Amino acid sequence: MARLEYSKKVLEHFTNPRNVGEMKDADSVGTVGNPVCGDMMELSIKVTDDRIADIRFRTFGCASAIATTSMLTEIVKGKTLKEAEELKWDDVVSNLDGLPPVKVHCSLLAVEGLKIALYNYYKKRGIDRPDLAPKETEAEHVHSDEGPSCV
Amino acid sequence: MARLEYSKKVLEHFTNPRNVGEMKDADSVGTVGNPVCGDMMELSIKVTDDRIADIRFRTFGCASAIATTSMLTEIVKGKTLKEAEELKWDDVVSNLDGLPPVKVHCSLLAVEGLKIALYNYYKKRGIDRPDLAPKETEAEHVHSDEGPSCV
Amino acid sequence: MNRVYMDSTTAMPVRPEVLEVMLPYFTVHYGNPSSIHEDGKMPRMAMDDARGHVAGLIGASPEEVVFTSGATESINLALKGALYAGREGRKGIVITAVDHRAVTATAASMERKGYFLRELAVDHYGKARLDSAMDLLTKDISILSVPFASGEVGTHQPLKELASLAHDVGALVHVDLTMSALMEPFDVRSFDIDLATLSSADLMGPRGVGALYVRKGVRIEHLLSGGGHERGLRSGSENVPGIVGMGEASRIARERMGTDPPMVLSLRDGLISGLTQIEDSYLNGHPTDRLPQNANIRFQYIEGESMLLLLDLNGISVASGSACAQKNLEPSKTLISMGLKHEEAHGSLQFSLSPYTTKADTGRVLDVMPGIVEELRKLSPLTGR
Amino acid sequence: MNRVYMDSTTAMPVRPEVLEVMLPYFTVHYGNPSSIHEDGKMPRMAMDDARGHVAGLIGASPEEVVFTSGATESINLALKGALYAGREGRKGIVITAVDHRAVTATAASMERKGYFLRELAVDHYGKARLDSAMDLLTKDISILSVPFASGEVGTHQPLKELASLAHDVGALVHVDLTMSALMEPFDVRSFDIDLATLSSADLMGPRGVGALYVRKGVRIEHLLSGGGHERGLRSGSENVPGIVGMGEASRIARERMGTDPPMVLSLRDGLISGLTQIEDSYLNGHPTDRLPQNANIRFQYIEGESMLLLLDLNGISVASGSACAQKNLEPSKTLISMGLKHEEAHGSLQFSLSPYTTKADTGRVLDVMPGIVEELRKLSPLTGR
Ligand SMILES: Cc1ncc(COP(=O)(O)O)c(C=O)c1O
């Protein structure tokens, strides 16, 4: 694969992203990233019987961010929460037949967004899951004097 | 005229040099230059009634050296000694329609050779003509430790 | 259906009539121009002609034109050459915030070698500010480098004023003509310029060739040592076919200066007015004082690489200032220095036209773009926030 | 009558089949290889292929090949890049007395910047002397540069031995393959080389392109700053048609390595034996351990430019080491360093053949040369002294 080329699967998910949109009656929403850093994502889940019954996303980011999130929603839809918690970046990207190396960075948010949605879901139910907690994100630095420090 | 190009006249004299060779019964011979410096020339003259009745040359040097000397022999043949003494480099080179600038250097020997032939001619007759005398040439340095210092 | 190429800032085709003129110099007149024999003659004459054409395009004398391998080399030669020549111990270089990376990276590399670097601020159109120039141009500046216009957002620079301020403190002035030479007449004398960079590829000539104008009397150090070609300023056997091509491209550019640019400008203006009718879409750079071929538009809430790819799938080639479209994943420095937010830089696309652009091309873009923006905005969590 | 071209060291034609492969990249696949859109794809793939072919010619990996604008730039990048990278404070550069001016001038320019320069002595064949290498290669040497063979007299250099001596003191080894790559197989690994210069033009590819092999792990500083192309070692938009041409030329050179060189060698040997039958005419350089395409002959008592011009008028192109044939009017440094007297260097002609040379060509030279020598000797005051 040449430097800047996406696999067919990435292009397919980018041009026909699955599970796009807001979810009015979501059980939990995870948002991650920051527009100032060029990447932002929002993941909404509906949970039934400890399974992800439905999932929706919206992404401000490049094609690989969109495709990775789309693929992720396809993978976890119908899975148990436990299975979803264990999802790894590798699983998503290998299902996309890989990503150009420079684009790996942009694909990391998807899995993080899912974790945060799960964290928020448990939290609402009084369960603390620090292992799923959002990392201190760049968003918190936005208003510092030095301007945003995106990672 | 492009950088390295000779005029038609130069090429014509170079390919058909006039008055080439040694002269068995020369009245005087001038040699100038040094093979070590890449340029050497020998000019023989025969004088009758204070005129250059005949002239011959041999040159070790580039095309412009050969052509300039050839043209010089044509100009001075039949001229009085006085006229020959007054010959300038300009006169020769303008008759050749000029020389490429880098080749000017190689054309200077011709006039010098003529002067030396005339100097030697007068000297044989007991006349000192320091104005025609050979300059201290590079030849005198050939055996110095630093090797030849050509100008 | 033919593709629509709107990325002329990134690459342009060679004019077929230019290629035609080059061809014999590859296989027939392949001699070295320095050769004394017959085979050196045609290449030498062709190179002399080419030098004349390049000089003619910018009002220079042929002896003031040094052929190089392209704009990047010309810029390196101008800036490093001036600093290394060490004029009266001057150690400073001033560039603008909207320079190409060939300039910024060259200046930065000299900073690492002990020279100092200052950058002119620009206004929100991307035009260098004269008050900034007055502050930064001091007596220890060796050279000021400024593009004729920002290649990215197209805004013209106040070149005459900057050149005069630089000369007031004894600094040299280098102008990067890479992006403007095809579409804007230029004259080194009337702008009072010391060094000027030209790129063959951006004149619709072959790649791998460029030129540096070096005003008579201006002393710079060479970068490439060797056989002493180009008056010692650029060694290496001359790329004769390339130089011939650049010459012909310059000749044609000059000949068509009155016809191509107005046509391109009119198509470009149609494109700008059509694209900015899309909701929340704005022109970057100056509305009128700009390169005729450039339209840089930002579409709020969405990201440039995504737009670029969807346009690509629709057969349209453009460039983007988005970080995601850059090798270094940083958003366009030009856009940021103009005061755009990162997310706005992210949403910017650069449409660059050429003399080959047609009304059908701009029409296709105007047909396709609204739908793409709409689709991506549906995906965006920022839309309507 | 066709001319006879025997000046392949100075310039060579591009193979028509190489030009053919280049053509679409001027006008059709003109995109920038860095472009994300469709128009970047063909140029990118073609560049990758070309890099593979160039690497294949010298046994390198593609990632070890850096494309440049030619041999002169490659040499400058190798030598200046190594010195500027400042390995453990090493400040010295060692070259040979038979290097091309691209090497000697580069080294001299670094001497002016505070580095030091040493030159390996050569024997009377023009081969670098190992005893000289043992003396000059000390622990403060950063880099040794050596040609695979002297381009001028053709003598092979003791590369393996020199590389091993250089590595013993921790110096890098750069080899200039410009003149040998077309005619002699080479493998960077078996010669244990760190940096190697290749020139497209001398492979019968287009001018204005070259390559530098940089062994994995070897650190050099870049010369041209900018967009960070070629892994940061050589910025500037890639000359895709040129690179494609160099790739194809390399591929063909490798394919024909078993057929072209022996043919050329046999014609060359015929030429040498014919020319040295002329009275007082001798071969310069080693009789057998030499480049297959090179015959460097000195004709006593006469001067090279004159011979060159008379050959030219007879339709034959050659080069000369005579001072009169040089821009700087100095005799060939290579010939002088081999112990020839100035007047002998003056009388030297360089006949360089190519895969296009025919038996008829060498025949024409052998027909014409004796008469020319005779004519000029008649004119010479040295004859028979
Ligand atoms: C304004 C400007 N200057 C310099 C360059 C560098 O040109 P190149 O990469 O052809 O050397 C570019 C490249 O597009 C440019 O746009």
Ligand SMILES: Cc1ncc(COP(=O)(O)O)c(C=O)c1O
């Ligand atoms: C041995 C050698 N090295 C380097 C060069 C420089 O090549 P170029 O002038 O093509 O850059 C030459 C030129 O003929 C050469 O013969």
